[in-house]
Amino acid sequence: MPEKKVALVNRKASYGSTDGRESLDALLALATFNNSLSVFFIGDGIYQLIxxxxxxxxxxxxxxxxxxxxxxxxxxxxxxxxxxLKRRNISENDLIIKVAMLSNKELKQHLAQQDQLLGF
Amino acid sequence: MQINKTKFTLVIMGPPYGSQSASSAFQFCKEAVENGHHIVGVFFYQHGVLNGNQLVSPTTDETNLPQHWAALAHKYKFPLEVCISAALRRGVVDQSEAQQLALTQFNLTTPFVLSGLGQLAELSAQCDRLVTF
Incomplete structure (x- = not known):
């Protein structure tokens, strides 16, 4: 059986709630067992990367x-x-790690490809 | 009629009181097991760890979710796994952790168990469907 495609979806800013941090903890823990992980930053979730x-x-x-x-x-x-990013006037250069940019259409496609989603 | 049995893993991120997350999860879980589906395990993360707090004491005409979880898990023999790092930060502690940390109290009792995020990976791998609440 192929490994499940699991994605963590981040929609909240870094602080104000612990969602961002606990999502990242979960991501690292899952990464030691699963090599088919994805992580998404959507909406205010992108503030985590500034x-x-x-x-x-x-x-x-x-x-x-x-x-x-x-x-x-x-x-x-x-x-x-x-x-x-655009709506918040943030450029890719403002982000701390290298990421792949997705249009709304691509985002939907990528999310649809996942077997399991964990939303934060 | 033969039903297709599904192996579910449930991930609960909401507290037993204050949001609908855990109540919805419990109702989903109960319906699933009572209809012959299999619960691989319930993983409590973030505020969800508070579902393991046995000191939760709502008034008698309200639902005591920690007790409900415990009874259902006991009856249908599925594990209630509580993320230890999220739990300790929120004051949910079992007896052995309480001893190690020199705390005078503990509030997690069976069948809830403290476990690591690695267990979430395990439950994720074993199930047909993972449902988050």
Whole structure:
């Protein structure tokens, strides 16, 4: 049986809720068992990837360094909704890791290809 | 009539009170097992770990979700796995963790068990369908 395609879908900003951080924890844990993972950043979820955040100022731990581990854990399918970036006037250069940009149509196609989705 | 049995894994991210997530999950779970489907396991993550808190004490005319989960899992013999890292951050602790951390109390009792996120990968691999709440 082929390995299941599992995707984590992030729709919330970095802080204000722990969804982003706990999604990333789950992603790394799953990555040690599954090589067919994808991660999506849609809507406010893209704020998680913006450089130079200072969460200590609001008593939160900066989890952004963990994004750098995705490469090491062989998580290659990192997708960002292009429309969400544009609407927020954010450019790809503002993001801390290399991502693949997807149009709304491509996004739907990629999501439809997954066997399992975990939404955060 | 023969029904096609499905192996389900449920992932619960919502607390037992305050959002509909866990209540919907419980109703889904109950219907599934009572109709002959198989629950591979229920994984509690994020605020979902609070479903394992046995100190939850709603008024008697309201639903006590932790007790309901425990009874259903006991009856149909499926595991209730609580993510340990999410649980400890939210004050959900079993007896052995309480001892290790020198805490005077614990609030997780059987059949809930603390387990790691690796178990989520295991449950994800074993099921036909994974449903998140």
């Amino acid at each position: 450089k130079n955040q200072l969460p200590r100022l609001i008593l939160q731990k900066n989890y952004q360094p963990v994004f750098k581990l995705l490469d090491l854990y062989d998580v290659k399918n990192i997708y960002v909704c292009e429309d969400s």
